[in-house]
Amino acid sequence: MDNKKIEKRIMVPDNLDVQIDGKRIIMKGPRGQISKDFNDPRFSKRISIERSGNEISIVSDSNEKKIRSLCGTIAAHARNMIGGATSGYKYKMKVFYTHFPITISVKDREVQIRNFVGEKGARTARIIGNAEVSVGKDELEIVGVSIEDVGQTAANIEQACKITKRDRRIFQDGVYLTGKYLETGERIKG
Incomplete structure (x- = not known):
């Protein structure tokens, strides 16, 4: 299996304050605050969540199917959190x-x-x-x-x-x- 880098990017609106503490994402927006912890001992060393500018990146060096699917899941949860904090x-x-x-x-x-x-x-x-x-x-x-x-x-x-x-x-x-x-x-x- 090829060892490509996986990276999912999510754009963050300007009216949203995002904090990333390890694997925990905290979002504060006009409708309220929401936080979610994505720490999983099976995958925590293989996936990292980073913020650069106005986007969140979910990055992994592994290209395994489970890791790819977990990166997609974290990205989907982050999009739902953005929708909830901005619009509800x-x-x-x-x-x-x-x-x-x-x-x-x-x-x-x-x-x-x-x-x-x-x-x-x-x-x-x-x-x-x-x-x-x-x-x-x-x-x-x-x-x-x-x-x-x-x-x-x-x-x-x-x-x-x-x-x-x-x-x-x-x-x-x-x-x-x-x-x-x-x-x-x-x-x-x-």
Whole structure:
């Protein structure tokens, strides 16, 4: 196998303050601060994260498949962090019910789903990290700087409304993700 140098570069906007401490990236922007540690004992000596001017470089001397994929993963996480610190992320969810009206409330970093398919007890879903959930009549908005926290909170809410032992074609009640956006309103892929 040839031993080529791998280098991934990510452009950093001017309104973003980026600090790199070893394998930890800290970004401060208009929407908030986000940090992530990429230290992995298996690869930490083979990959380095550097900042030069207005770009971040992920560099490795090895051309192994695992190292290449990890460099790409770190670059993708860094791009998501830039998007979160500059624009923020917003996921929209919609409440669907046929007979029993579902009521949703936020209490103590948990989303409570009541009267789901006529159940007496409340189903709960954890809010992850610094994500914030706002509840409308039949819709929810999850907002935050970390796409991972926002996405996992949306997944927790969707999973809390999972119906088992019934035909999903008939029982379609639940809370479903309808859109992924930057807080500026621009729709993101996914």
